[in-house]
Amino acid sequence: MTTTPAQAGWRFKQPSVIPGFGLTLGFSLVYLTLIILIPLAGLVWRSASLGWVDFWRIVTADRTLKALEISFGTALIAAAINVVFGTIVAWVLVRYKFPGRRVVDAMVDLPFALPTAVAGIALTTLYAPNGWLGSLLMPLGIKVAYTPLGIIVALVFVSLPFVVRTVEPIIEEIDKEVEEAAATLGASRFQTITRVLFPGLAPAIITGFALAFARGVGEYGSVIFIAGNLPKVTEIAPLLIVIRLEEFNYAAATAIAAVMLAISFAMLLVINLLQAWSRKRYG
Amino acid sequence: MEVRVANVRKEFDRFPALRDVSLDIRSGELIALLGPSGSGKTTLLRLIAGLERPTTGKIFFGDEDASSKTIQERNVGFVFQHYALFRHMTVADNIGFGLKVRHGATRPSNEEIRRRASELLDLVQLSGLEKRYPAQLSGGQRQRVALARAMAIEPKVLLLDEPFGALDAQVRRELRRWLRDIHDTTGHTTVFVTHDQEEALELADRVVVMSQGQIEQIGSADEVYDTPNSPFVFGFIGESSSLPVRITDGQVWIADRPIGLSAPNHPAGDALLYFRPHDIELLDGCSGCIAGTVAASRRVAGTRRVELEIGGERQRVEIELPVDHIATQKSRIAFRPSRWKLFPVKSTGN
Numbered sequence: 001m002t003t004t005p006a007q008a009g010w011r012f013k014q015p016s017v018i019p020g021f022g023l024t025l026g027f028s029l030v031y032l033t034l035i036i037l038i039p040l041a042g043l044v045w046r047s048a049s050l051g052w053v054d055f056w057r058i059v060t061a062d063r064t065l066k067a068l069e070i071s072f073g074t075a076l077i078a079a080a081i082n083v084v085f086g087t088i089v090a091w092v093l094v095r096y097k098f099p100g101r102r103v104v105d106a107m108v109d110l111p112f113a114l115p116t117a118v119a120g121i122a123l124t125t126l127y128a129p130n131g132w133l134g135s136l137l138m139p140l141g142i143k144v145a146y147t148p149l150g151i152i153v154a155l156v157f158v159s160l161p162f163v164v165r166t167v168e169p170i171i172e173e174i175d176k177e178v179e180e181a182a183a184t185l186g187a188s189r190f191q192t193i194t195r196v197l198f199p200g201l202a203p204a205i206i207t208g209f210a211l212a213f214a215r216g217v218g219e220y221g222s223v224i225f226i227a228g229n230l231p232k233v234t235e236i237a238p239l240l241i242v243i244r245l246e247e248f249n250y251a252a253a254t255a256i257a258a259v260m261l262a263i264s265f266a267m268l269l270v271i272n273l274l275q276a277w278s279r280k281r282y283g
Numbered sequence: 284m285e286v287r288v289a290n291v292r293k294e295f296d297r298f299p300a301l302r303d304v305s306l307d308i309r310s311g312e313l314i315a316l317l318g319p320s321g322s323g324k325t326t327l328l329r330l331i332a333g334l335e336r337p338t339t340g341k342i343f344f345g346d347e348d349a350s351s352k353t354i355q356e357r358n359v360g361f362v363f364q365h366y367a368l369f370r371h372m373t374v375a376d377n378i379g380f381g382l383k384v385r386h387g388a389t390r391p392s393n394e395e396i397r398r399r400a401s402e403l404l405d406l407v408q409l410s411g412l413e414k415r416y417p418a419q420l421s422g423g424q425r426q427r428v429a430l431a432r433a434m435a436i437e438p439k440v441l442l443l444d445e446p447f448g449a450l451d452a453q454v455r456r457e458l459r460r461w462l463r464d465i466h467d468t469t470g471h472t473t474v475f476v477t478h479d480q481e482e483a484l485e486l487a488d489r490v491v492v493m494s495q496g497q498i499e500q501i502g503s504a505d506e507v508y509d510t511p512n513s514p515f516v517f518g519f520i521g522e523s524s525s526l527p528v529r530i531t532d533g534q535v536w537i538a539d540r541p542i543g544l545s546a547p548n549h550p551a552g553d554a555l556l557y558f559r560p561h562d563i564e565l566l567d568g569c570s571g572c573i574a575g576t577v578a579a580s581r582r583v584a585g586t587r588r589v590e591l592e593i594g595g596e597r598q599r600v601e602i603e604l605p606v607d608h609i610a611t612q613k614s615r616i617a618f619r620p621s622r623w624k625l626f627p628v629k630s631t632g633n
Contacts, residue, residue, distance in 0.1 A: 177363045178368075181368075181369075182384075183334075184332060184360070185381035185384065185432065186355045186358070186436060187384040188355065
């Protein structure tokens with residue numbers, strides 16, 4: 001088993017005898033160019049028309065930096081929360097058969113299907129200081145609506161299915177015998193989960209995290225209702241872009257968008273590398 | 284460690300997988316549970332391991348009642364058919380896992396665990412593969428790692444569930460001999476499940492033949508092969524043919540004639556005559572014999588198998604002849620079983 005083929009520079013994977021390689025590769029390239037590459041290039045092109053000085057001034061403006069910080073910060077926290085609870089939900093859905101399981105299963109997908117504005121309005125009604133939950137939390141000194149916490153709540157809501165649906169199939173694949181083997185070797189249930197099961201789930205969990213995070217960064221509809229949109233406090237970057245657009249300041253809007261694009265791309269790249277590493281290690 | 288299974292019954296959703304099974308396993312013995320699928324052999328093995336709990340009955344390890352103990356407390360080594368290795372761990376980590384999860388004073392130092400793992404790798408003849416991942420090993424190698432992992436915890440009993448079932452014939456034979464060697468070296472009480480009778484007969488000190496949730500016969504390879512105690516065991520182990528016969532006045536009759544076999548102690552009435560294809564003598568004339576028309580003849584290794592149709596009912600039996608025997612040219616052959624057994628028709632063992 002020591003004969004792993006040497007990776008000699010750039011080379012096409014040897015296509016199989018089954019035809020279609022050229023056609024499908026060509027189609028994929030054209031399609032990706034049309035759908036993703038050209039619009040993104042347009043974005044960069046547009047912001048480049050600003051010139052470096054202006055670009056830098058807009059991007060490093062206090063309000064822009066704060067908006068970016070809020071967007072990426074809340075998305076990271078929300079994704080982290082969903083990784084924990086989404087994994088638990090996925091585990092319960094796969095492992096236990098209980099009455100109403102199908103209903104719960106369908107409920108997980110609701111954030112996918114619901115228009116995000118509806119979610120935003122519903123959450124705001126609930127968490128507003130005079131809402132059902134908001135009025136209960138108020139005496140405890142916890143304010144959700146119109147604070148960064150509210151943004152996190154909204155993002156947790158919309159990105160939950162990404163984690164659940166990514167991790168679920170991998171949990172289904174777990175071999176029961178592996179757990180039994182761990183038990184016969186004397187491992188407690190906790191040790192089995194942390195040392196045997198979790199490492200196997202890690203790549204899927206990282207993927208789920210990346211998807212939830214990406215969704216959180218781009219989320220607009222549900223957040224703007226609950227956030228309150230105070231500049232430098234609860235104003236997210238996508239909203240700032242919309243504000244600039246409404247001022248017909250297209251250049252500034254695209255500049256902020258380009259920065260978001262760059263940061264998102266960098267973060268997703270890191271996550272992908274992390275995932276490739278864990279897959280190699282644990283796969 | 285002796286293992287005693289006492290009147291164990293196991294039901295899955297009210298369907299009995301095991302009905303009142305009792306079995307004594309002596310310390311240091313190598314025992315095979317042999318039976319067709321659905322005979323309950325794997326269920327019995329999993330009950331001993333604690334992976335299932337008996338519906339009724341008890342399992343003793345020595346004098347201790349193990350039935351109430353958890354899997355972790357039982358300290359058994361279990362080897363699964365599909366290895367069940369931890370694929371994100373190296374071979375060494377897999378083997379050391381059982382020691383690493385121990386707590387406090389019972390947990391050996393990391394140095395000690397490493398030493399133990401490489402000792403066991405030597406034992407299973409995989410030295411130098413410590414750093415490999417399971418995906419980088421062949422099936423036979425994986426199963427050896429699984430065995431080393433099970434032995435690392437110094438188990439009271441070693442349980443193997445169809446350990447060679449997923450491997451090809453060549454590797455199987457090799458591992459079979461090797462498992463016997465390991466057993467002789469380490470002396471663990473070992474129980475393994477198999478549906479391969481050759482494996483069971485060759486490897487085990489005693490074979491437990493199971494069928495439909497019950498034990499049919501327990502005995503050495505010689506005992507179960509030479510003196511099967513039920514039609515099932517006769518039919519399941521080795522090749523055999525059976526013919527419906529009738530006992531009258533202590534003589535065995537087929538249809539309207541005696542076949543020259545006497546069964547003085549057998550009650551009169553209908554019975555089934557069992558014999559093995561090679562336990563026959565050929566006869567020239569037929570005064571008291573079984574005679575049949577040759578229906579098919581095929582070469583099997585060093586002998587020729589001849590299929591005969593007997594009597595008006597056209598019952599088929601198989602006999603074995605030397606390849607160059609003159610009788611293979613004939614269209615009608617007369618013979619008489621030299622070793623045989625009668626079973627009353629009604630009692631089929633269930």
